Amino acid sequence: MLGLGLLTGSAVLDINLILALCWTLWTVQTYRRLSHIPGPRPWGFSVLPLFRLHQQGNIYHGLGKLCGQYGPLVRIAPNTVLTSDADLVRRMNAPRSPYTRAEWYVAMRLVPGKDNVLSVLDDKEHDERRKKMAAGYAGKENTTLERDLDDCILDLCRLIGGRYAIESKTEKSQSKPMDLARKIQFLTSDIMSKISLDAKFHDLRDDNDNYGYINEIETMFPKIFCTSCIPRVIQSCTDIGLMKMFKPQAPARLGFGKILAITREQVGKRFDAEKNVIDNKQDMLGSFLRHGLTREEAEQESVMQL
Known part of the structure; x- marks a missing residue:
């Protein structure tokens, strides 16, 4: 029984080490993905700084300060980029644009689990619904x-x-x-x-x-x-x-x-x-x-x- 207990404890320790290693590798890989885009380094590792900025109710001034410091393209989260370039925004929103709708829009569901035209992620479904509502x-x-x-x-x-x-x-x-x-x-x-x-x-x-x-x-x-x-x-x-x-x-x-x-x-x-x-x-x-x-x-x- 003692041997089994030691073996179990060792196995748990090994699993924890493996999970910690996997999390570290995933974090590094996620950071490297957009590391070529300027921005405050801690923001590239975690979404918490951006979340805290939203909680403070200082989005406009906070993000504006980042654009003034780092330029028209700023990394503000591991997988999120902010732009203040109007030409880029127009290109992203142009007809037949290669850009797709991000997961950010999920938060626009006013009723949990029920999509509206703003929260639909599938571009084809989004376009179809917009056509039905255009008139x-x-x-x-x-x-x-x-x-x-x-x-x-x-x-x-x-x-x-x-x-x-x-x-x-x-x-x-x-x-x-x-x-x-x-x-x-x-x-x-x-x-x-x-x-x-x-x-x-x-x-x-x-x-x-x-x-x-x-x-x-x-x-x-x-x-x-x-x-x-x-x-x-x-x-x-x-x-x-x-x-x-x-x-x-x-x-x-x-x-x-x-x-x-x-x-x-x-x-x-x-x-x-x-x-x-x-x-x-x-x-x-x-x-x-x-x-x-x-x-x-x-x-x-x-x-x-x-």
Whole structure:
């Protein structure tokens, strides 16, 4: 029994040494792969410096400083390169470009395990979905597009005139401070909910983030950009079902779960009991369905565009 114990301990030690050696060789090989590209050396060995920069909320200034120090092409992680060269970006995004979509986009899934047009990695599938959605985003099939936009802009004018520019008897006019950036977010929310689902959120009318969606997006996106640094971890957690714990719950009273419930309800209205499209509304959702998006795809894309 003692001999077996010693043998077992020795075997465990050998396995640990082998694993450590394999990890060291893999790290060196990964570093050498892009070692010809300038950048801070620790960033070439680990994704942690980039992850920490995202957590600090200093992406713009931090990455800008690296470009100023190392030039238009900088290595910022073992397999990640940053460019500030506009010509290179145009070449990467040009039609028939040899560049493919990186794993970074996995973090753009708003619902774990469910792809939208932004998170799809397969270039062929991505192009096919974009073709189905092109007419909807262009607004070519929405005959009331301009009127809907005008109505939302009038709502903004009424909000400013009614609550923030108040007539006074003693003075010509008096005003109170207004956060224009927040009101523009309300405007965007109302426009997108109207032209996307024909279900305006009325944030401008009520001068309020009625469903808490803007607040939740502001809270969620910094976390999304952090997880974009570790896409393989996110994919592995999705594969084993761990990400289901973070899935937004619908219905909910506020936030992303509420928006998801509204989207599912609006999409559901466009199908009959036999799952055939029965609605012919001239909004973005109607266009998506007419051009071949499935019910599940329509739900993901409708949430994404909002």
